[in-house]
Amino acid sequence: MTRTKIGISIQGTSIYLDERTVVLSEAIVKKWKVPVNHTITLRFGSAKQEVRVVPASIKNSLRLNATLASKLGLHQGAQLCIHYKSGTGTLSIGPLIGVMISRVYAGSSDRPFGAITAFAKELSDACAMFGAMVCFFPPGEMHGSAQSVSAYSYSNGSWSKKTFPIPNVIYNRLTSRKYENMTNVQQFMKDAKSKYGAEVFNEKYLNKTEVFEALRKDSSLHSYLPESYLLKNYQMLKSMSSRHSVLFLKPITGSLGKGIIRIRKEPDNTFTCHFANLSGARRQVFPSLTAVFQALSGKLKSQRYQIQQGLDLITTGGRPIDFRALVQKGAQGQWDITSIVGRIAGSQHFVSNLARGGTLAPVKEALGKSTLGAQSRASTLARLRKSALDIAKGIETQIDNHFGELGIDLAVDNTGKVWLLEVNSKPSKDDNTPLNNERKIRPSVKQIVQYARYLAKF
Template sequence: MARTKVQVQVHQLKLPQDERTVFLGGAVVKKYRIPTNQPLHLRFGSARAEVQVAAVSRSSSLRLAPSLAAKLGIHNGLQLCLVYRPGTRTLHIGPLIGVMVPRVYRKRPDRLFGSITAFSRELTDACATYGAHVFFMIPEDIHGNANSVAGWTWNGGWVRRTFPVPDVVYNRLTSRKYENMPNVQQFMKDVKSRHGATVFNEKYLNKTEVFDALGQEESLRGLLPESHLLKNYQMLKSMSSRHSVLFLKPITGSLGKGIILLRKDAGGGYSVHYAGVTATRKQSFRSLPDAFKVLSGKLKAQRYQIQQGLQLISVGGRPVDFRALVQRDETGAWSITSIVGRIAGESHFVSNLARGGTLSTVPAALAKSNLGAGMRASVLAKLRRSALAIAQGIESKIDAHFAELGIDLAVDTKGKVWLLEVNSKPSKDDNTPLAASEEERKESKIRPSVKRIVKYCRHAAHL
């Protein structure tokens, strides 16, 4: 798409009748054949105003009066993409991106958004680089039937302003409680239907939903360990008869919280391992019914997915898995941003960083693992193909729009790739592309994953 990045300049014009006139560089006017001194529409997010364009030589900026800027929710100095659509006689500038975040800490302006403050600054920098503008909104400021929304943006410091409904809404609500609030649900519905906004990562995925959906695709079934929503003892008994190791995972869990490993021991008994923050806790039982009696209390409080255990590759006896960050690119297509290896910590059977896991490049993790040398060369390609296929399966089988997914994959000792789970709110700390060199990372403080978010937003907003 033909686009130009312009700097917005807001200043008081000399004559009152000029307030609806916007001044645009002559080269841009000529390039896009923008009519001058004729009524046009200027659009920023959901805000629109009737204007007329005056061409200015030796300028690449877009200048407008303060009253017009205030009406559109624009402030001075923004670097925005500009596209002219002759069919509707509209100058569209943006995209305006609204990010839904859980909360703000007003007493901590240096960490206004808590642990995602650094990511928020990084996203702001990426927007300036690629001609977009971003603001951050919390659930208490979000309402249905809105024509504007209050939010926080960076302008030498975090400031609170009112914006039009954005072109693109990015859901970074990291709690199902916030996401399921009626006002949040109504807001997401309304901005799509009333304003044509794109909302992505609009909901959490649960493990049962993912495995049931992907199981409908014949081409993906080979990636799926046997997995069911655990309903009763009979299902546990049936799965135990087929698999000597089972995982019980909270269907809405994350960061390895609440995962239970059930192992059939050589002597006929069973051991239950609980994933803790600092170490794994173990209980032994003479029989499966005895184990179920203890587990049943947890099953009443939380729904669990029961999943076939796998003989995964390991490093020094510690399991290894892989996190693929899959994002839509500037054309809207799924592509791999990064894949990293995650090696479980000592005394842990899950690899999450929150449970003591460590990151590694894929080649380094494979080289240190017990996977046969002859199988290592093909694993990275298998991981990439599998991650893309899973993202496409999620897109086709689940009724929600996603633009980034954290896909956790495992490799068994025969070199076969398996899906562990899919996360629709991937951490902004786990996804550093370790394959890049130190020099490459020092060169740019904006990670490829953050750049890709902004480029996709431009695509989604047709800018």
């Protein structure tokens, strides 16, 4: 489809321009064969309004009455795509993208969304670039059977709250399972899809057990999967310990490296456990595996853990390295690698998350500094890229939810083999940024808008 962008021009009520009349550039009227002087449907998000189009010699502009603009949530100067479908007599402008966010700090005009405010502004800038509009709303504004949503948008240098139609595309950036599982939030997503045809992506959090069980169904992915199960009893711990000298226990709903436990069998048949915490790792030695299990029994009652084979990871200066691949869908609706960064564990930690003292390095630099042999380094980057794409496609095939971006954590062992550590359906908007502070729109943010435009058929 040939894409046409227009600027929104809002005017006060006049005898020429009322709520049911819009003025459109003559060139666009001709290009899209928009009928003039009889009624068609103007659509923005879920909102529809019967209007009459008047052509005028104005450049790339849609001029409309202030009352109609307010009803639609449009602001002066908004840049949107436009197309006309003669079969349905519908002139569509958009897309309107809605972003579900965890909270709004109404008293903070500079940072209304806290830590993700900079990302929200960047996404708004990307929308202006690509001809889209974005609004942001927390769980309290989501309701089943809603015909509109109260949301925040950025225009003319500031954030403001107004009423919008149900968006064409909804991007779930809720940062807790508690918010995501609220009845009103689930009903809002369900109704937006079924009643208004909205596309909702990154619909839910993934847990570690779900990911590994799903990917295990595809034999072509088995080589990436360390042996990994939901820990159910002592017998399973004993069985895994007989096969692997190092084991990891990971909370199945955990993130940022919280709560990870490393169990290592020593030559004298004792077991050393390292417990990840913010200040480093607490170390404790146990005389037997039974003693380890007894010490963990309290944790196992309150939290479910994934038990996973320990890997002999490449290191730099004795610190383990792993990799975060950001895999996103873009303008053609296909998975692609946006970025891969190396993550080097902090000196007192065995996990690489930035929240646990880890540092970022460009992928080639991380591989170059590593214990991996020089001959393996060149092919390892290609293998990292291929594995990330294979895993993203596997998630899409095996899990019945819609994802548009995934953070895929990968490891490389000392033989150069690539392993999957975990998949994150809410990749941080800071954790995988390019290693500079330039204030320009990141490729990862552009991809979100281009994919939304693809979904909305603009």
